[in-house]
Amino acid sequence: MNIDKSMKVLVVDDFSTMRRIIRNLLREIGFTNTVEADDGTTALPILKAGGIDFLITDWNMPGMPGIELLNAVRRDEDLKHIPVLMVTAEAKRDQIVQAAQAGINGYIVKPFTAETLQQKIEKIFASA
Amino acid sequence: MDREERLACARRLVRAIEAGDEQAENDAANAIARRQSLHLHEQLQRIAGELRDTLCNLDAAEELARIAHRELPDTHVRLNQVISLTEEAAHSTLSAVEASMPLADGISDSIERFRAEYSLPRNPRGKALGVLLDDIAASAAELRRRLADVMMAQSFQDITGQIVRRVAGLVADLEAVIAKGQAGGRPSAARRRSPNAGEGPALPGQGEGIVSGQQDVDELLSELGV
Numbered sequence: 013m014n015i016d017k018s019m020k021v022l023v024v025d026d027f028s029t030m031r032r033i034i035r036n037l038l039r040e041i042g043f044t045n046t047v048e049a050d051d052g053t054t055a056l057p058i059l060k061a062g063g064i065d066f067l068i069t070d071w072n073m074p075g076m077p078g079i080e081l082l083n084a085v086r087r088d089e090d091l092k093h094i095p096v097l098m099v100t101a102e103a104k105r106d107q108i109v110q111a112a113q114a115g116i117n118g119y120i121v122k123p124f125t126a127e128t129l130q131q132k133i134e135k136i137f138a139s140a
Numbered sequence: 141m142d143r144e145e146r147l148a149c150a151r152r153l154v155r156a157i158e159a160g161d162e163q164a165e166n167d168a169a170n171a172i173a174r175r176q177s178l179h180l181h182e183q184l185q186r187i188a189g190e191l192r193d194t195l196c197n198l199d200a201a202e203e204l205a206r207i208a209h210r211e212l213p214d215t216h217v218r219l220n221q222v223i224s225l226t227e228e229a230a231h232s233t234l235s236a237v238e239a240s241m242p243l244a245d246g247i248s249d250s251i252e253r254f255r256a257e258y259s260l261p262r263n264p265r266g267k268a269l270g271v272l273l274d275d276i277a278a279s280a281a282e283l284r285r286r287l288a289d290v291m292m293a294q295s296f297q298d299i300t301g302q303i304v305r306r307v308a309g310l311v312a313d314l315e316a317v318i319a320k321g322q323a324g325g326r327p328s329a330a331r332r333r334s335p336n337a338g339e340g341p342a343l344p345g346q347g348e349g350i351v352s353g354q355q356d357v358d359e360l361l362s363e364l365g366v
Contacts (some may be wrong), residue, residue, distance in 0.1 A: 029230040030298040034237065036291060072302060072338030079336045101302055101341040103350045108319055108357060112364040119366070122341070122358055126288060128354055 016138045017117040024048070024055040024081065025099070026073045034068060034099065037126050041133065049108035052076025059091055066136075071100035071107070079107075079114060086115045086130055094135050099124065149175070208318040212311060219308045223301045230297035237291045244287060247280035303342040 021043055025031045031048045038046050047064075049055035053075035067085065069102065071078040078098055085091045097118040098111055108119055118132040149172050156164035251273050260266040342350050351357050 025298070025300040027227075029227060029234065029294055032231070032234050033291060033295055036234070040288075045342060061320055072340055077334060077336045077338055079338075080334070091151065100338070101299055102338045103342050103357075104339070105349050105351060107338070108360050109364065112361060112366045116366065119357055119361060121351065121354055122299060123292075123353065126292060 015134070016065075018045055019043070020063050021046045021066045021068060022049060022055060022058055022064045023068050024050070024052065024073070024078070025070040026050050027070075030070070030099075034129070037129050040126065041130050052078060052081035052084070055081055059094070062090070064094060067094050067096045068099055069096065071098060071102040071111075079111060082111065082114050082116060083134070097132060097136060098132060099129070145175070146172075170349050173346045204286050204318055208315055212315050214319075215311050216308060219304050219311070226300060228296040233294055234291060237287050237294075241284065241287050244284040248277055248284070251277045251280070298342050306340045 021038060023031050023038075023046055024035050025034070025048075028050070031050075035046045035048065038044075047058065049058055051073045052069070055067075055069065056076070058068070067081075069078040069081055076084075078100065081095055082098070085094060085096060092115075095117045096115070097120065098116050099120045099122065101122040103121050111119055117136045120128055120132055149168055153165060153168035153172065156162075156168050255273065260270050351360065
């Protein structure tokens with residue numbers, strides 16, 4: 013699998029424990045270049061500042077939910093190419109359809125396993 | 141008192157007055173009066189019942205307001221406490237796991253390096269040493285896997301935290317409704333939430349339109365071409 017493991021990953025979730033777990037899992041797979049944000053509102057400036065190659069985001073966040081962050085990314089000329097993986101407890105079929113239509117590259121429901129995260133990341137970058 | 145009865149009474153009264161029969165006149169007048177007062181009594185009973193219900197509702201409203209003032213604000217503090225405590229505990233555990241994983245890795249690496257550098261003597265002692273090293277390496281690998289399990293288990297704090305936040309939101313809605321009711325206004329729709337906000341973790345048994353797991357998600361996504 014030829015993923016550039018030096019790529020910069022932004023992890024967005026309003027729970028610091030979840031961000032920590034995801035960053036640990038990314039480190040296990042070999043991604044050590046990770047940064048984090050606690051909401052869509054704090055994530056967007058980080059994205060706009062440039063350099064982010066991959067976005068992993070929760071849905072349910074108080075300021076700007078993940079689906080709105082996704083929409084903002086897909087609307088922005090400079091950001092729309094960034095692969096986005098949603099990792100969330102939101103499990104309604106309608107929401108998954110909504111995310112797919114908004115241009116999500118992968119969707120993981122919580123609780124999830126380390127294997128699932130690795131598989132979905134590999135899948136996203138295999139077709140990238 | 142029905143119409144026929146009233147007419148009969150009235151006719152008796154008229155005949156008694158025309159006949160100059162004072163006794164009969166009083167009897168007929170009293171019969172009419174009795175029937176009127178019965179009617180009035182029934183009305184009074186109904187009014188008394190309504191008053192009692194209203195007073196009960198007032199009591200309930202007052203009790204509700206007392207609870208809202210005294211107990212509900214505490215609820216927010218308590219719920220936030222739950223989130224903080226679980227957050228601290230999860231972070232402590234993650235710190236311990238993050239410190240332990242390199243130790244387990246270190247054991248595995250040391251054995252691998254040793255094996256690569258030194259060949260064991262082909263005698264019983266060498267054989268025993270080989271078995272020991274294999275056992276230790278296997279244990280270290282198992283330990284490593286268990287530590288990974290412990291780490292993943294800390295995701296409970298995210299899920300429970302989301303549930304707690306949802307409950308806190310409902311309490312806030314309740315407070316708003318009670319406050320509005322007290323001020324004499326009509327309870328209106330509570331906090332404005334973005335339509336994209338999300339619902340939080342699904343309740344067990346809430347099957348309507350909810351995926352059953354990651355496999356379900358994957359199938360749905362591949363139908364949608366993702």
